[in-house]
Amino acid sequence: MISKSQIKLITSLKQKKYRAIEGLFVAEGPKVIAELIASNMELHSHFSSEINAVENDKTHKITATELKKISFLTTANKSLALFEIPQISEVNKSGLTVVLDAIRDPGNLGTIIRLCDWFGVEQLVCSLDTVDCYNPKVIQATMGSIARVNVHYIDVSAFIKNTELPVYGGVMNGNSIYNEALPADAIVVLGNEANGISKVIMEQLTHRITIPQFGKSQETDSLNVATATAVLLSEFRRTTGM
Amino acid sequence: MISKSQIKLITSLKQKKYRAIEGLFVAEGPKVIAELIASNMELHSHFSSEINAVENDKTHKITATELKKISFLTTANKSLALFEIPQISEVNKSGLTVVLDAIRDPGNLGTIIRLCDWFGVEQLVCSLDTVDCYNPKVIQATMGSIARVNVHYIDVSAFIKNTELPVYGGVMNGNSIYNEALPADAIVVLGNEANGISKVIMEQLTHRITIPQFGKSQETDSLNVATATAVLLSEFRRTTGM
Incomplete structure (x- = not known):
């Protein structure tokens, strides 16, 4: 189940302006989402149409039709997640x-x-x-x-x-x-x-x-x-x- | 001006099967087309919506609307050409x-x-x-x-x-x-x-x-x-x- 305000938020993140305002970005597909979680990216929310995808307390079960509605991909890929844009670290002067x-x-x-x-x-x-x-x-x-x-x-x-x-x-x-x-x-x-x-x-x-x-x-x-x-x-x- | 049979031919070339039957492939945009001509690829026909594109006796002037109809690109790029698929040379055994x-x-x-x-x-x-x-x-x-x-x-x-x-x-x-x-x-x-x-x-x-x-x-x-x-x-x- 996904709310109208969630759909509106996700859709807005296609634009850089709203990514900056919300401090969030979108990742899609179980593989990319799992990699980002494993790399300690802060998960904001997770929408999945399949049971065996990454699952935690931020997971919302949605239907394939709902996923298709929010996906930015030509072919939606099982799940979509929002992550927090990380704080920018200082520019390093060596390496x-x-x-x-x-x-x-x-x-x-x-x-x-x-x-x-x-x-x-x-x-x-x-x-x-x-x-x-x-x-x-x-x-x-x-x-x-x-x-x-x-x-x-x-x-x-x-x-x-x-x-x-x-x-x-x-x-x-x-x-x-x-x-x-x-x-x-x-x-x-x-x-x-x-x-x-x-x-x-x-x-x-x-x-x-x-x-x-x-x-x-x-x-x-x-x-x-x-x-x-x-x-x-x-x-x-x-x-x-x- | 482009005929119905030309449109049909071009559209069919999206599929490998028809490229093999016709022995033709599609290239789009003045830059790619000019490079292929310069490399001695055999030009079959050329459809252009602009005057200053590559031009020769195989060029058909068409409108931007006509180009949009035949283009495989999301944004049509001034011209589209059909080239002959070259004869396959023998497999080389060195190098x-x-x-x-x-x-x-x-x-x-x-x-x-x-x-x-x-x-x-x-x-x-x-x-x-x-x-x-x-x-x-x-x-x-x-x-x-x-x-x-x-x-x-x-x-x-x-x-x-x-x-x-x-x-x-x-x-x-x-x-x-x-x-x-x-x-x-x-x-x-x-x-x-x-x-x-x-x-x-x-x-x-x-x-x-x-x-x-x-x-x-x-x-x-x-x-x-x-x-x-x-x-x-x-x-x-x-x-x-x-």
Whole structure:
């Protein structure tokens, strides 16, 4: 059973504005919900149409029809939960930090958060025009990794200005990533899907790095930003072993 | 102006069955269409609602409303073209070949084709239950790379049985990819999004390789198959320089 006010609340959370007001975000499907609970994300409420899903005192049994009504997915997946948006921790000044400059695609951001989790990057700094990490599509793509990566939305240019770490940027005509002596403490900047790193940030880079292209044809215009992030983080971790 | 029979033909190409019968596939948007033409894909017909798009004797001017009717995209993008599905070349027995075992997500296959193009992998062998590479969603995700990678749909197990090359498979508990002496001529197998490499193929692998996990938590269950492909291909190319 689900009330009209609950439906209204859930529906409102599709919008960033209401996620900020309510301090809540939506996750769907037993697997993602279970991962978020296991990672100590604070569960607000849980709506499930199946008995064998995650169950606790915040679980409301609902029908498949009710679930379909509140789900943001094309095909509703057994359960939907609301979680509290965690308090933002302080920005950390050491270690490896990934900086995103205007990433717009929720799937790309979700994949990058998952990559940060895999490669032990605990901090992700996003420009204010990067897609919101509590966007439902991002949450579904992160597969629970959102709970283990601190995501900050700040003025990226000011953040870089205040760091003493080397600032690497993924660009089209930089030095080969394979030939760089990469440090364990660094900032790695990835840019917008269509336009790359913005002019202001480009001028703040201390190192311009590129993933060499091996294809015979030089027509492939660029790697997808998430796959480029995969290769860059792999190289940082491979060479520093951190 | 577009005829009823043209609309019927285009709509039918959403299905693999009719793509096989007609020998045609659909690409949308000026950028993807221009890339495919530049890569010598045979243009069958071209429907455009804008003057400044690619134009030739196969171009039919249509209205935005007509385009919306034939487009497979949520938001139609100025033009739609039909291309001939190219003749399948012979399977090549040397070089680096990527083998996909039951990849189901069109976005993943499209990203992997783009990665093959970037890293100069000219041959992609797909199991018969892998999503069709002429699926409209795959075509949109490849960004034209489909023209530069030979994609074969064959019995993967038989293909591996007949090769003399080492067969590497991306698995959860194999040897670190960073410690392997990787050859220039090899087969690299990636498995299904949910279940990984199937049992039959797993037994045919000569080398089980893994991308090391650096996160503190061991809860990330796996890398997305496309980002894993990015790291593996990068390592093969970095170490062999081919």
